[in-house]
Amino acid sequence: MDTSDDTSPTSAASETTTTGQRAPEPHDEHLWLEDIDGDEPLDWVAGQNAKTIARFQDEDFDATARDIRSALDSDDRIPMVVKRGDHYYNFWRDRAHPKGLWRRTTWDSYLTDSPDWEVLLDLDALAEAESTPWVWAGAAVRRSDHSRALISLSPDGGDAHRVREFDLATQDFVDGGFDLPAAKTRFAWLDDDTIIVATDTGADSLTTSSYPRQARVLRRGQDLAESPVVAEVPRDHVAVFVGSDVASAHGRDRAVVVDAHDFFNSRLSFVDLDELRGTDGAITADASAWEAAWTRIDVPTDVEVGIERDFVLFRPQTDWTDAGVPAGGLAVADIAEVRAGDLRPRVIFTPDERTSLQSFTWTRDFLVLGLLADVQSELRILDPGDGFSATPMPGVPANHMVGVGAVDADDDATANDCWLITTGFLTPSTLSYVSLEGDAEASRHTSVIKTAPALFPADGFTVEQHFATSADGTRIPYFQISAADLVLDGDNPTLLDGYGGFEVSRTPAYSPIVGIGWLSRRTTAGRHGVYVLANIRGGGEYGPAWHTSAMRENRMRAYEDFAAVARDLTARGVARPERLACAGGSNGGLLVGNMLTQYPELFAAVSCGVPLLDMRRYTKLSAGYSWKAEYGDPDDPADWEFIRGFSPYHLLEDDRRYPPVLFWTATSDDRVGPVQARKMAARMQAMGIPDVWFFEDTEGGHSAASDNRQAAFTRALSYRFLWNALTGE
DSSP states (O other): OOTTSTTSTBOOOOOOOSSSOOOOOOOOTTGGGGOTTOHHHHHHHHHHHHHHHHHHOSHHHHHHHHHHHHHHTOTTSOOOOEEETTEEEEEEEETTEEEEEEEEEOHHHHTSSSOOOEEEEEHHHHHHHHTSOOEEEEEEEOTTTSOEEEEEEESSSSSOEEEEEEETTTTEEOTTSOEEEEESOEEEEEETTEEEEEOOOSSSOBOTTSSBOEEEEEETTOOGGGSOEEEEOOTTSSEEEEEEEOSOTTSOOEEEEEEESSSSOEEEEEEEGGGGBOTTSOBOOOHHHHHHHOEEOOSOTTEEEEEETTEEEEEESSOBGGGTBOTTOEEEEEHHHHHTTOOOOEEEEOOOSSEEEEEEEEOSSOEEEEEEETTEEEEEEEEGGGTTEEEEOOOOOTTEEEEEEESOTTSGGGTTEEEEEEEESSSOOEEEEEEOOSSSGGGOOEEEEEEOOOSSOOTTEEEEEEEEEOTTSOEEEEEEEEETTOOOSSBSOEEEEOOOOTTOOOOOOOOHHHIIIIITOBOTTOOBOEEEEEOOBTBSTTOHHHHHTTSGGGTHHHHHHHHHHHHHHHHTTSBOGGGEEEEEETHHHHHHHHHHHHOGGGOSEEEEESOOOOSSSGGGSTTGGGGHHHHOOTTSHHHHHHHGGGOHHHHOOTTOOOOOEEEEEETTOOSSOSHHHHHHHHHHHHTTOSSEEEEEESSOTTTTOSSHHHHHHHHHHHHHHHHHHHHOO
């Protein structure tokens, strides 16, 4: 391949702004708080935490936190499993095991009410033995014989994790096995003794976004620094991602690398591993041999590419006009034709103005699509053996979501079987099992395997879907969960939730945290809390166009959508502004930060979690550089002109009234980081703005929820603050 092309997986380039100029940085009196672990900032955090806890931790708070944790720790939850070989694996946390157990069982045992679990790894015991508060980050079981696994463990709940090889027979880490130090690592098995890995090896091995930019082939016993680099991406791209499909039913082993230019533009290259095996069957470590073997799929960079068996799949973000594939559609091509340079994608799903593709899963003989139609779940079965003919899967209830996943396409006994997970705002999850064998809809029998118990009382509540009209006339759907006898006089304490970014869809889901923390509450007058979920632009509920319409210079559309829902709630008599609060986390924290600063008159309280707020410096903080495609580049003067319009840290004004606000975050969050919340709270307090509260979890990761205790504490704090602000109680 031509390695001089800067889109090649083996190239590198330097960063720059599009204009060559750099926007000036506004004065920032709180830069000192960006020293995440500095003594002075942590002293400030401790003082803020003490004030917040003293104000809001009371009997009500303790009861809510206790009830949320009990629900999260409930032994009656469904233990979701992944099949590998003859075993079904599960990771489980409860009160006795707050850090969790990695365990497995057999199918016959799993079907019982009390499965016989074989505990493979006790994280609480490991954390104590190694004096490290390990947080589970996943496991990859070797597919060839299912006897080894690579386990990822975070030392602090952040995105960086250590990868260690584990022997499933001895139930211990392998002495002298693969062991990668803590970093934002991606990896995949290539054979029993070889992995492909992208990690931090120093010496310019990371992108500006703090993710790996080099992929290496590492053999058992080899020093990581000595392993050859087989793919490399420019430093100003987001990352290189690696993957593999080995020892699977199609009979061909492949490795994949993805050069992620940004969150929405990438190039995929693949290699058939048989081309890189020597006479002894071992995969070569010759970097030049790897470079020559890669096949890069040359399509527009905003076309998401995937490989399954002998198909290449394409899902474009915008219309791929030359190939006739619409934005959000799905097309396939034969991999042999792609390798030969004969690219002729065939469209197998076409979206419409109501319907979007959200997910898909392959069994051995079928492709199952997960769709949304006006944020209502649909499933569709496609048969590649019959020209991808489509059959709907019946029985999907309204205002619910049904997720689908193949059980194990490599096992003849389960080759065409799927898991179905059905959930709703008021409906505990149900796990079902369906076989797609046969060509008639009637032959596909669905069996309920497990049903979760109710974790909060839902009798007397109802779910409704409504639509608001945004500033530009766009209809914005939202779900309202409330008492069935809701009085529409504006006096109901109402919480409006949303996200609106990165093509993430917010859909119906059972949440004991929301049920216990908000819906089950009553005012002294007997009013229940009302919960509202807004499906604003920037998300993916209507496909990629719904997302791209609120990117960069159009970002304000997402905030206008959210404000439109707030106004609609007032117009319909659900909640007047004095009874309406909003909450959001991460990109949702940026959303509600803009509600705080641009629409303060619409809300009586704001809970702003693990947020982005300083949009002038977000690319310099934690992993922020990787989000330039979403928000724009604040160093570029042209981009800063529109970014400053949705940068809450710079929108604060003297003599303007703001609603009470709680900023909550986590010290070990290495994705967004705690410093934006710190600085926003400090600036507002210095301006003399009342009711500005701050709490920083010193343990939890990006969601401030590395275990159930932390999740219960931070969510109870948020709900206690909001309820007090709306009701005075």
